[in-house]
Amino acid sequence: MACNSATCNPGCLRDASREDAEKEQQSHPTADDHGTCNGDEHVSNRAESLSNSICLKCKLNETIAASGFGAGLINGDGGRFCADCFRSNLYWKFRFSVTSNDMISPADNVLVAFSGGASSRVALHFVSEMQDKAQKNFEASRDRALPVFGVGVAFVDEQSVSTDHCHEFDIAIEDMKLMVSNLAPPLKKFLVVPIESVYTLEPSNGRERLKKLINTINDTTGKEDLLEHLRMLALQKVALENGYTKIVLGKCTSRIACHVLEATVKGKGYSLAADIQYVDARWEVPVVLPLRDCFSHEIDLLCCLESLKTVEVFRGKRSGINGLVSSFVKLLQEENPSRESTIVRTAGKLTPFHFNRIPEDNKSHGPAASQRRQRKRILKTDNLLSQESFCPVCNCPIKMSDLTTTTHSEDAQTSVDLMELCCLSCRFQILPAELSSLNLFHSFLPDPIVARANDARSLNHSWLREQIEDCLLSDTEVEA
Ligand SMILES: [Zn+2]
Numbered sequence: 001m002a003c004n005s006a007t008c009n010p011g012c013l014r015d016a017s018r019e020d021a022e023k024e025q026q027s028h029p030t031a032d033d034h035g036t037c038n039g040d041e042h043v044s045n046r047a048e049s050l051s052n053s054i055c056l057k058c059k060l061n062e063t064i065a066a067s068g069f070g071a072g073l074i075n076g077d078g079g080r081f082c083a084d085c086f087r088s089n090l091y092w093k094f095r096f097s098v099t100s101n102d103m104i105s106p107a108d109n110v111l112v113a114f115s116g117g118a119s120s121r122v123a124l125h126f127v128s129e130m131q132d133k134a135q136k137n138f139e140a141s142r143d144r145a146l147p148v149f150g151v152g153v154a155f156v157d158e159q160s161v162s163t164d165h166c167h168e169f170d171i172a173i174e175d176m177k178l179m180v181s182n183l184a185p186p187l188k189k190f191l192v193v194p195i196e197s198v199y200t201l202e203p204s205n206g207r208e209r210l211k212k213l214i215n216t217i218n219d220t221t222g223k224e225d226l227l228e229h230l231r232m233l234a235l236q237k238v239a240l241e242n243g244y245t246k247i248v249l250g251k252c253t254s255r256i257a258c259h260v261l262e263a264t265v266k267g268k269g270y271s272l273a274a275d276i277q278y279v280d281a282r283w284e285v286p287v288v289l290p291l292r293d294c295f296s297h298e299i300d301l302l303c304c305l306e307s308l309k310t311v312e313v314f315r316g317k318r319s320g321i322n323g324l325v326s327s328f329v330k331l332l333q334e335e336n337p338s339r340e341s342t343i344v345r346t347a348g349k350l351t352p353f354h355f356n357r358i359p360e361d362n363k364s365h366g367p368a369a370s371q372r373r374q375r376k377r378i379l380k381t382d383n384l385l386s387q388e389s390f391c392p393v394c395n396c397p398i399k400m401s402d403l404t405t406t407t408h409s410e411d412a413q414t415s416v417d418l419m420e421l422c423c424l425s426c427r428f429q430i431l432p433a434e435l436s437s438l439n440l441f442h443s444f445l446p447d448p449i450v451a452r453a454n455d456a457r458s459l460n461h462s463w464l465r466e467q468i469e470d471c472l473l474s475d476t477e478v479e480a
């Protein structure tokens with residue numbers, strides 16, 4: 001968000017006379033607030049406003065709110081901290097998430113998923129800053145034992161399925177390239193990943209197939225959800241092909257709060273805990289959420305303070321259930337600024353899955369301090385031993401005992417069997433109800449989803465076999 005954007009205070013570009021006028025206004029806040037001001041009340045209010053306008057942390061600088069910066073974005077921290085302390089506080093939150101969850105190790109090659117929006121812009125900014133600091137430490141250290149992690153950037157191009165075609169797409173891509181090249185050295189690779197790359201086909205055939213797949217879905221929410229799952233598949237594919245070992249998403253508290261309610265409404269209670277942790281290693285390339293503890297208003301304010309430019313390319317208005325939930329959470333947050341964190345903290349009480357931490361063989365033997373912190377934050381993994389299958393479409397964990405198995409006529413077998421391997425939410429929201437559309441949907445699925453369905457099918461069979469083992473005749477018994 002540039003400082004001259006609509007949401008930003010004109011103060012960002014203010015001139016000296018305006019600044020004076022603002023200062024004048026700040027020293028008489030009660031005159032505006034209450035219409036009148038006189039006598040002792042004025043004096044005490046003035047003293048209070050002066051003490052309130054000093055940063056709580058450094059007790060030296062003016063708060064962001066008092067300096068007249070970014071009004072409309074000021075929410076909590078802006079009224080308590082100066083720009084420097086606000087910034088270092090937010091970076092500290094990011095860094096703490098990274099170090100205490102072993103998100104990035106020196107040997108890693110990190111791919112930041114960049115949509116052009118504020119959250120992923122801040123994620124990119126912070127990851128780059130962290131790399132820059134690691135690089136400086138590396139150069140200063142005598143033994144140069146720890147390597148510095150690599151950083152790349154990926155943007156998923158959804159032009160082939162976007163309804164609101166972006167006329168300025170090429171300009172947006174150029175803007176993003178420029179943003180990436182302006183980051184601290186070393187130069188980062190910028191990858192534009194067409195969403196149809198989930199198909200191992202010629203791009204034009206892939207586009208065609210993807211369009212057909214999306215067209216078999218009637219539900220708006222279902223279409224949007226499937227696209228989100230495909231976006232992740234595209235990121236996984238490009239990460240694997242280019243040797244990246246982690247994918248960084250810019251999901252912040254506000255976005256996660258929306259996800260909690262969306263998943264609840266869609267009946268994804270069992271798998272919800274999997275999606276909202278710092279680490280999600282159910283994917284071949286583990287996914288990490290270092291901005292999990294940062295709010296969207298903080299991210300917007302940082303973009304404004306640091307003049308971090310953003311470009312919104314595809315993510316227009318969310319629709320269906322997702323759109324309703326987004327506006328509902330926004331309303332809740334306006335009424336009470338702590339609502340988003342309450343939602344996330346409440347959902348955070350759910351027990352995470354065993355894949356919600358970086359696998360042991362993926363961890364570097366980092367500094368002892370980081371390992372100590374890790375021990376303190378060991379996740380409860382009670383369900384480590386419970387067997388899960390994964391939904392072929394959305395990859396959410398499903399309790400094996402929740403899978404239904406029935407037999408069908410030969411031609412209906414594969415599609416109906418896919419339906420039975422999927423989670424309830426995908427069955428209802430994404431999979432077409434009508435058999436002919438379901439068959440089409442099944443025939444247009446990209447390879448990774450088909451492979452996941454095959455895995456789930458064989459896991460399901462062996463699990464069923466285990467369940468009825470005692471009733472089966474052994475080979476020797478059959479022969480006898
Ligand atoms: Zn300060």
Ligand SMILES: [Zn+2]
Nearest residue numbers: 391394423426
């Ligand atoms: Zn699913």
